[in-house]
Amino acid sequence: MFKIELKKVSRKRTVKKGNDSIEMEVLKGVNLSVQPEEICTILGPSGSGKSTLLRLINRLEEVSSGSICLDGVDINELEILSLRKRVSLVFQVPVMFDGKVEDNLRFGLKISDENSEQEMKKCLNLVGLDSNFLKRDSQELSIGERQRVSLARTLMHKPEVLLLDEPTSALDPTATQQIEKLIKDLNQELKLTIIFVTHNISQAQRLGHKCVILIDGEKVEEGESQVVLQNPDNPLSQKFIRGELVKEEK
Amino acid sequence: MMGIKEVLLALVLVGVAFGISFLKKLDLEKELLIGTLRSFIQLIAVGYALELVFDLNNLWLILLVILIMVLVGGQTAGSRTKGSLKGFTISSFSIGVGTFFTLGGLLLLGVINADPKYIIPLAGMTIGNSTTASALALERMHSEMKNKKDQIEQALSLGVPSSQAVEHSFRATARAAMIPTLNLMKIVGLVQLPGAMTGMILAGASPLQAVKLQIIVVYMLICAVSIAAVITARLSQSTYFTRYHQLIIS
Numbered sequence: 001m002f003k004i005e006l007k008k009v010s011r012k013r014t015v016k017k018g019n020d021s022i023e024m025e026v027l028k029g030v031n032l033s034v035q036p037e038e039i040c041t042i043l044g045p046s047g048s049g050k051s052t053l054l055r056l057i058n059r060l061e062e063v064s065s066g067s068i069c070l071d072g073v074d075i076n077e078l079e080i081l082s083l084r085k086r087v088s089l090v091f092q093v094p095v096m097f098d099g100k101v102e103d104n105l106r107f108g109l110k111i112s113d114e115n116s117e118q119e120m121k122k123c124l125n126l127v128g129l130d131s132n133f134l135k136r137d138s139q140e141l142s143i144g145e146r147q148r149v150s151l152a153r154t155l156m157h158k159p160e161v162l163l164l165d166e167p168t169s170a171l172d173p174t175a176t177q178q179i180e181k182l183i184k185d186l187n188q189e190l191k192l193t194i195i196f197v198t199h200n201i202s203q204a205q206r207l208g209h210k211c212v213i214l215i216d217g218e219k220v221e222e223g224e225s226q227v228v229l230q231n232p233d234n235p236l237s238q239k240f241i242r243g244e245l246v247k248e249e250k
Numbered sequence: 251m252m253g254i255k256e257v258l259l260a261l262v263l264v265g266v267a268f269g270i271s272f273l274k275k276l277d278l279e280k281e282l283l284i285g286t287l288r289s290f291i292q293l294i295a296v297g298y299a300l301e302l303v304f305d306l307n308n309l310w311l312i313l314l315v316i317l318i319m320v321l322v323g324g325q326t327a328g329s330r331t332k333g334s335l336k337g338f339t340i341s342s343f344s345i346g347v348g349t350f351f352t353l354g355g356l357l358l359l360g361v362i363n364a365d366p367k368y369i370i371p372l373a374g375m376t377i378g379n380s381t382t383a384s385a386l387a388l389e390r391m392h393s394e395m396k397n398k399k400d401q402i403e404q405a406l407s408l409g410v411p412s413s414q415a416v417e418h419s420f421r422a423t424a425r426a427a428m429i430p431t432l433n434l435m436k437i438v439g440l441v442q443l444p445g446a447m448t449g450m451i452l453a454g455a456s457p458l459q460a461v462k463l464q465i466i467v468v469y470m471l472i473c474a475v476s477i478a479a480v481i482t483a484r485l486s487q488s489t490y491f492t493r494y495h496q497l498i499i500s
Contacts, residue, residue: 058407060496080494084409095404098418108410157408 001072003193004057004087004161006032009066011052011217026052028217029066034161034210039187039194041208041225043201045245049217050197051092054163057195058089070161088159092166094150096138104138104153123152126189127182144175151182161193162186168203180207201241205229213237215245261286304366312366316353316373320346323381327482331388340485341384348477349376352470361466372470375446379431379471380478387427387482394419395490395499402497412491420483427479431471438468 011027027049034040042050055061057068059080068075075083097104105120121131127148141149147167154162164183168176180203186192198204204211204225211228213221213236221228221237232238239245264286271278303311324342331337353362353373362368395402398419405415438444439461443451446467450460490499 059494060403060407062492062494062496081409081411084407088409089407091400091404091407093400095401097401097405108405108408108414154408 002033002069003036003038003071004034004195005069006030007067007069009056009068010064011049011056011061012064026217030214030219032212032219032222034193034195036193037187037191038209039183039196039207040210040212041204042195042197042212042214043199043204044214045199045240048214050214051165053214054089054165054195054197057087057163058084060089085157086159087161087163088154088157089163090150090154090165090167092169094143094146096141096146096149099138100134101136101138101149102134104149105156107153109156119156123155126155126186127152128178143170144178147171147179148182159192161195164194164196166197166199183207201229213240215240300370303370307366312369315370316349319373319377320349323377327381327385327388330385331392336489337388340482341381341388344384344478344481344485345377345380347481348380348474349373351477352376352474355473356466356470371446372467375467376470376474380474382430383427383475383479384482386430387423387479388486390423390426391419391483391486394423395497399497399499406495406497412495416487420487423483424479427483428475431475435468435472438464
């Protein structure tokens with residue numbers, strides 16, 4: 001059974017252009033299946049619907065048609081708040097809530113202080129931060145530290161699936177390398193299924209077991225990362241991988 | 251006792267404003283003329299209406315007058331929002347609850363008599379201040395939702411209910427809506443001699459008598475405004491979410 005399965009998922013959105021409202025199809029009948037404990041990278045140029053796809057799995061938005069299943073169950077049949085804890089989304093720009101790191105880690109949890117202290121240290125450790133960070137003001141952290149705390153905050157909810165929306169796009173090369181290693185470690189140690197959105201081809205090659213290429217809301221390629229990225233079948237994927245599609249962005 | 255002669259003599263002051271506008275080419279002469287006529291007609295009409303209400307001294311008529319005032323306040327506050335029907339409903343309800351609770355409390359405690367001469371002017375002051383608070387709350391909540399979209403969605407994605415995701419915005423909104431009344435409490439008597447007190451002194455009451463009434467008015471206002479601000483903030487926050495805890499703001 002697939003951990004996550006998208007069946008003909010479409011998402012329409014109304015956008016304003018001047019005085020007119022236009023309906024745009026951000027995702028067009030996307031089929032996608034992700035195995036348990038797999039790292040699946042979603043690759044594509046800006047505006048191709050990658051982030052929308054993650055928002056639909058987390059149900060921050062609703063599908064316009066089609067369905068999404070978690071462990072074979074339609075996510076619309078699951079209680080939404082528990083679904084979001086099972087399928088957690090880490091945003092491109094990490095948002096810290098006011099207060100200390102410990103306030104951020106405890107956010108939305110109902111656990112005793114004693115247990116939470118141990119859990120928080122464990123999660124910080126998993127993302128490569130020591131327990132001294134608990135008392136740090138979250139607003140004073142560097143962007144790389146924020147991204148790690150954001151990951152640790154997500155891990156506090158013990159998710160089964162991690163949805164990562166370009167988590168390294170604002171980071172320098174060293175921090176990017178560290179986060180990539182961290183993601184691989186989390187996948188192996190915690191047996192997490194990971195869907196990783198990126199527009200960086202070499203990153204997809206380094207990280208993903210499987211790779212999906214989205215262009216203009218359509219899935220144009222799917223398969224093993226090494227195969228898809230080295231010998232893409234679809235002419236649009238070939239153009240994207242050669243870096244020619246970026247110039248055609250709207 | 252003031253007569254129509256004194257009122258007409260006061261028109262000289264409008265003449266001064268008219269002259270300033272003409273000499274300095276402010277192009278406000280027409281607006282000044284309309285404003286002068288409108289305020290004259292409105293106030294005279296209200297004067298006659300109040301005379302009638304005071305003479306009849308009928309509870310249902312008093313309630314009807316207050317209800318109309320509440321609805322006008324709700325329309326004024328609600329018209330500042332995009333979904334003005336929702337804004338109108340929320341503001342009218344908030345202002346109404348604050349007004350009826352406060353006046354009911356004063357009546358039950360025996361602070362004021364069940365006399366339209368007390369109830370209607372006090373209701374006017376309560377509704378006026380609550381309208382400002384409700385309008386401020388609607389505007390602040392909208393900007394909170396717009397400016398803190400990322401933070402709110404980050405919280406939602408962690409599986410917390412929308413009420414918890416916007417708790418910070420709710421508090422900021424309620425506080426902002428109460429600031430004018432809190433400021434009034436700080437400067438009352440020192441910088442500003444409020445209308446009720448000034449009116450009583452001009453009507454010949456002793457300053458001490460006037461001050462006692464003003465103290466009651468200030469306490470009454472803070473109670474009504476707190477209620478209107480909190481209810482408006484709470485009700486308006488819920489209009490920004492679907493029942494699946496999804497933020498809907500363009």
